[in-house]
Amino acid sequence: MSDQTALNIEQNDSNHSRKTLIDNIKICEERRIDLSIVEDIFEREGIEVIHRWSSLTAAAASCGDEAATNIAEKVDKLLTNHILYDDKLIMILDRLFEDESHEFNDAFSEIYSVDEAFSDSDYIADSSYDVGNGVSIYCFKIVREISERKELTESDLGELASVLDKYNRVIGYRPVKVTCYDAVIVDTTKNRVILQLDLGSIVLANAVDKFFHKLITSINKAFDVAGVTNCRLLEKIQFENLYTAIQKFYDNEEGEVTSASFSTSKNNHHETLRDRARDIRKAEYHLRGKAAEEALGGKIRPYRISKRFERATNKWPQVYAGVHYRYFNKPGGKSLYEAHIFDINSYKDYTFMIDKILANR
């Protein structure tokens, strides 16, 4: 190979990796990753950017090769961890028999090897990962349409801009297509299977059941197509009931409660952290209200709660679990099969959070 050809290839590689970096930044934006996190990656490489996504893609196109390589590596890691672990709605099948978890693992490997397994479905068997310690992740890609809220400006409104003379704010909703990576995580060491919906923060509460049902039925169909006869994902009632975790998250002192809706003998309350506060349970007004309720013989009964746990210094993965107030007030046994986990930056955060949820069930 001549030197000139070698140089061309190098330039092509550089262009290719920059294009991948720019594409990945756009995916970060599409996935609603906090802009500050991506911005910090640039700033740690000494590249000043304006606080906008477009400024990051422009900097990615123009910065030096070494900086671009370092940034690309970090953005790729951030994005991979976000796709696999962060902002997920999860359901857990726990305490499987050892051979069951192995059978699930074999079954998922099987459907990945059969091209038509998802031919009848909106899902695509996208990628699988062996993360070690007997844990495999199987990702299923699907495009979801969500409704995005936007405050409309003069330029959005065009000829209709005069409505802004009458109204202070005009809000529009538009359908936006987002690529999601739902997944199944099979842990053959802990004998656990976790089902997860991607981008839990944009899934509307009334769509959660429908989306999980679709994932379960699509996978079961794929098992059928691939000739897997010894495995089926069960309907949600077979998954871990996390309903009691709502009260336990409140009662157990460890960690910090960042928001909660709760009922007392006199009223319903919603409390959420403000600004620099760390735990709503430690706020003076909360302690006063709690003492008054306990003096009446009652207690704080949360029906929605968000809690974070410190895994390591400055690493605080969070979980939300909750039900609708109407359901909370119905008599009889209650169930809750899903939780939303977020601020999960690594596999370590993820397993730590799952263990915390199960310890509180």
Place this chain on the structure above:
Amino acid sequence: MNYEIKNSYFHKIIKAQKFSEFSDVGYSCFLILDHLIVAGRDREVSFSFDELRENVDERISDEDFITSVFYLTREDIKILEQGFSAWKTVEDRYVEVKKEKVLRMINSKQFSHPYTGEELTEDQFYEEVIPFFAVTKFFLDHKNDTI
């Protein structure tokens, strides 16, 4: 307006400041300080402009009140510090934003949402990014000192 200046370290600091005799900034500082000595229990308690205003004589103009709040944030006074919060969808609540980022946007006049990056006009920015005030560690360490 009658006000008896108390004997604390911070009252003395404010008393020593030279305020215009035509403004109520000093008086407003004292009233806010009195409130903070009781309500500013720790650095996690925060105050909005409205909450601070409720503790200041309504005869004091808004302009003097706002000046007094920022006066208490001055480096040589060190009673209050300003912070900013913005809505973070994934957490479903307002979360504190790094102050440098907010100040950089204000200085450059290029505004966007601190978490989503959505471009905003200056007016939209001030609606989305909410200022708050909290007492400083220095204040907590010395609020009960007397002179």
